[in-house]
Amino acid sequence: MTVPDRETHATQQDVAARAGVSRGLVSLALKGEGRMSEQTRRRILDAARDLDYHPNAAAAELAARRSRRLAVILPYLDNPFFDRLLRRLRHHARAAGYLLIVLVSDLEEQLEQATVDDVLSMRPAGLILPGTSMSQSELLALSEQVPLCVLDRALDEPSIPTVRLDEADAAAQITDHLADQGFRRMVFFSPARSRFESLLNERREACRAASAGRGLDFAEIVCDDGAGQALAMARATSTEPFGAVAYNDVLGIDLIAAVLSARLAPGSDIGIVSYDNSSLAARQEISLTSVDQSPDRLAEASVAAVLAPADAPVAHVTVPATLVVRSSSLRTSPQD
Known part of the structure; x- marks a missing residue:
């Protein structure tokens, strides 16, 4: 018997023809259900394996009128x-x-809408949005079409579930650490405008408020x-050591490279802190102090929020920050 074209994929009818049984019996056998001899069940399972049969999830969802898919739209991949976060x-x-x-919008408004x-069009059971640039009104309209959860951003609209890092807590820990190291000035390094996210304003303002509370210039x-150019601008008015806060680890690592290129020492000359606590930040040759956002807790709360029953209270989860201190922000000779 001819094996079905792989581009068309084997169906339960193909399996039934190979095993010499009805399609209904195939369906029961693949589910581990139904009354049949073990010999018949084994013949069906062997036929499914030989034909490389895989269930059509979309067809099953359509038949059941219930999606088993959750969608995530990332702003970018770098x-x-x-x-x-995606692993969790x-x-x-x-x-x-x-x-x-998982889909990617590249922080382009038209592409994000597309x-x-x-x-x-996939009719998922829910949508999780980390780093979205959509406005609150757009999110509210979207929430009427699909259950959603906005991850890493505060909203004034209480009907939309949110899961986020406690930005004020993170900023306070960063500021206290830099102040304790003897730095009296904080410079917040924002990414290029093509990489602006809605979270940026909240994160920057949290650092501004925390630095004012400790008497640091901001x-x-x-x-x-x-x-490199940003570092030169930061040192244009004063060459005194200062604390540098990068929006994320990607920018923080670039800043370390810029500091080294300027023949300065991370920690002693420029105390560098960032956000995300990625695997790159932990590498010995980088050793970047960074805020851990507990991606597992963010992920668990986001999935729970988007799958919550319609009559359940709207979830608004704030995850505490953990500052992981490494050599990039430690001064060898702290000064008062």
Whole structure:
């Protein structure tokens, strides 16, 4: 008997023909159900294996009128934090019996809307949005079409579930650490404008408020022309050591490279702190002090929020920060 074309994929009818049974019996055998001899069940399972049969999840969902897929739209892929987050989202989605589908918007407004349209066409059970640039009104309209959870951003709209890092807590820990190291000035380094996320404003302002509370001077520099140029701008008014806070580890690592290129010492001359606590930050040759956002807790809470029953209280989860201190922010000779 001819094996079905792999491009068309084997169906339960193909398995039934190979095993010499009805399609209904195949369905029962593949589910481990039904009354049949072990010989018949084994013949069906062997036929399915020989034909490389895989269940059509989309067809099953259509028949059951219930999706088993959760969608995630990432802003971009070049941040290692998203890899950690996706691994935990996939773990918790699978534990709940769902498949995770991932799409990328590249922080382009038109592409993000097109990506949302693609997601809606899949009719997923829910949508998780980390780093979205959508406005609150757009999110509210979207929430009427699909259950969603906004990850890493505060909203004034209480009807939309949110899961996020405690930005005020993170900023306080960073500021206390830099102040204790003897730094009297904090410079917040924002990514290039093409990489702006809605979270940026909240994170920067949390650091501004925390630095004021400890009596540190505060400034922001946008790295449109790279970390090297941004560092030169930060040192243009004063060459005294200062604390540098990078928006994320990707920018923090670029800043370390810029400091070294300027023949300065991370920690002693420029105390560098960032966010995400990625695997790169922990590498010995980088040793970047960074805020751990507990991606497992973010993922678990996001999956739970988006799958919550319609009549359940709307979830608003804030995850505490943990500052992981490494050599990039430690001064060899702290000064008062």
